[in-house]
Amino acid sequence: MLKEISLGLATALMIFAFVAGYDILPLVVLGLAGGALYFIADTKGLLKNFDIGTSNSSAAKITFEDIGGQDTAVKELRECLDFINYEDRVKKLGIRPLKGILLTGPPGTGKTLLAKAAASYTDSVFLACSGSEFVQIYAGAGAQRVRKLFSSAREKAKKKNKSSAIIFVDEVEVLGARRGQNSNHMEYDQTLNELLVQMDGLKVDDSVRILVIAATNRADMLDPALMRPGRFDRQVKVDLPDRQGRYEILKIHARNKPLAGEVDLNVIAKETFGFSGAHLESLTNEAAILAMRENCDQIYYRHLHEAIDKVIMGEKMEKRPGKEELYRVAVHETGHALASEMVRPGSVSALTVTPRGGALGYMRQHHEEDHYLYTREHLENQIAVMLAGAVAEEMVMGNRSTGAANDFEKAFQTAEKIIRSGLSDLGIVSWDSLSQEQKYNEIKNILDNQEKKAAEHLNKMRLVIDDTVNKLLEQEKVTGEEFRMIIKKNIA
Incomplete structure (x- = not known):
């Protein structure tokens, strides 16, 4: 209101001065300059009220x-x-x-x-x-x-x-x-x-x-x-929630959602290690959206399972790899899954060849317990799982692909963590005091040993690889239970 009154009075005075014969050009220029400065300041927020x-x-x-x-x-x-x-x-x-x-x-x-x-x-x-x-x-x-x-x-x-x-x-x-x-x-x-x-x-x-x-x-x-x-x-x-915390958060976000009787939120909490409260809210919301797409009156376990993949990896991509590439992706993910089951039986939650985000396939693990401290054995087992995808590719197809680049990078970082933590054969050392040659040799030694370990295990599981790959190509996704049934069938 004050701005409008001031503008009206200024205009009236300018008209009066013009009628009286005064030269109002300097006043017009001054007014325009002042208005421009006011507009700039107002746009940048200097003269705006700080609205709390x-x-x-x-x-x-x-x-x-x-x-x-x-x-x-x-x-x-x-x-x-x-x-x-x-x-x-x-x-x-x-x-x-x-x-x-x-x-x-x-x-x-x-x-x-x-x-x-x-x-x-x-x-x-x-x-x-x-x-x-x-x-x-x-x-x-x-x-x-x-x-x-x-x-x-x-x-x-x-x-x-x-x-x-x-x-x-x-x-x-x-x-x-x-x-x-x-x-x-x-x-x-x-x-x-x-x-x-x-x-x-x-x-x-x-x-x-x-x-x-x-x-x-x-x-x-x-x-x-x-x-x-x-x-x-x-x-x-305010840290990331543990398993019990994730269960409590899931219960809060599921209060207004009709969950089917088959849904056990404890299982979902176990499969969402590293999720924040915001991730868990998004998970329940995405599951509800998936249920709506299928015209379901309730949210089933499959919706929550699919929502976990979406929160971690993103939406499904429209691009589809060719037959040969799809076969390679299936072999790669099966290699990861077999190594995971080797180091920790029952750890595979699902593996899929459905492209999501920047990945053409994905193997998801679930954790029995949340870990905050790691032994050398645990870290080396992780490296074996990371390298098993490329090992499986070489075993089945005779060569490797660039799809393992991210796996190698993570394996290198984990090997470096072993050395920095004083868990390697070098003992307690300062990372900065080691020469490049010492670092390279120790990391290579760790990676080579775990690559051999993965290769020895996969060689014994060739039939499992073939059966799992065929099932993946047929239905795009294999649950952990289905995967373990394939292993049991071929071992028996």
């Missing part, structure tokens, strides 16, 4: 009960939030309430959900923003936005008659990166300095107590001044 995402209504819908697989993170976060809920006890014991909590962990693990649940748990005003919203090319704009963020938190809490507010900053590494890294652009440092000042200004006896929750998957990039006690006092690790 206040989502108290949506935050209230999310509680800690809606978050699965993060029991440790929830427990630690609850303890931090109790400083807000039990103010009298905090003052009695002389506790300084925390000013900031940093949530760290891989993408998709539920850091934003935890922040929203924190607002619901404390009945606080919830303000959300991203670190990238503060960084501008104009000097002082980022610092001004930081000030407005904290003042908005206080104002909105007072309007809603609340005594606390939670400010959630996602991607805080953009805002809080180490100072001095951008020598040509001090705006980054000024913005971070203002955040430090605002957090230092938070007092125990403020009428509105503010808690800053930030999230990042790059904690190593943050400035040390931001991480010291009195600013971000606590770091809460």
Whole structure:
């Protein structure tokens, strides 16, 4: 409204001056220049109001009960939030309430959900923003936005008659990166300095107590001044869920989906090692979409099984390899599967020659347990599985193909991991102190031994290879149970 009134008054004055005989050309030029500057600034966001995402209504819908697989993170976060809920006890014991909590962990693990649940748990005003919203090319704009963020938190809490507010900053590494890294652009440092000042200004006896929750998957990039006690006092690790955690997350995302009686979410949890909460949500959603495509009233195990492949590898590709290439892909994946069953019986979940993403075929394993520590034997077994695809190609077709390039790269990295961990024949060594010749010889020795191991096993399983390849070419996909039946039939 003010903009329209000002524009009308300016136009009226210009007309009056023109009628009175004044030369208005300089005023017109000046007005056009001012308008152009205003338009540029407004477009770049300098003069726009910093619209903070206040989502108290949506935050209230999310509680800690809606978050699965993060029991440790929830427990630690609850303890931090109790400083807000039990103010009298905090003052009695002389506790300084925390000013900031940093949530760290891989993408998709539920850091934003935890922040929203924190607002619901404390009945606080919830303000959300991203670190990238503060960084501008104009000097002082980022610092001004930081000030407005904290003042908005206080104002909105007072309007809603609340005594606390939670400010959630996602991607805080953009805002809080180490100072001095951008020598040509001090705006980054000024913005971070203002955040430090605002957090230092938070007092125990403020009428509105503010808690800053930030999230990042790059904690190593943050400035040390931001991480010291009195600013971000606590770091809460929000890691990838374990098997039980994945089961809890799947139950949450399957609550509104009609699962068939045959579906056991424990089995799905076992087959989704390394999946984040976001991956698991996408998995259940993709399974529902597949069921809808088939006009099914329920989601069956086959839909969830197919959805796992889609989340890992992507959608099926339209391109189809020729007969010879398809045969080679089937041989390659069968080699991987046989080696997998050799080192860990019952480990193959499925193998397919359906092109997905950048792969022409795929062999998927499931894990009995989640592992975080590995022995040399375990790592060498992994290498044998990686090399078995190329070994099978050479055994059946007489040569190898470029399809094994990615397998070789992973096998090389795993062999390097064996050496770096002090598990090789070299013993405990510093990787950097080894010569290129020593590294090459030890890695080659590890890879050669596992290649021989895979070849010896596949030589005994030639009939299994032929039967599995034929079945793959016939139906494109073989489940782990079907594959083990083929092995049992040929061995017996």
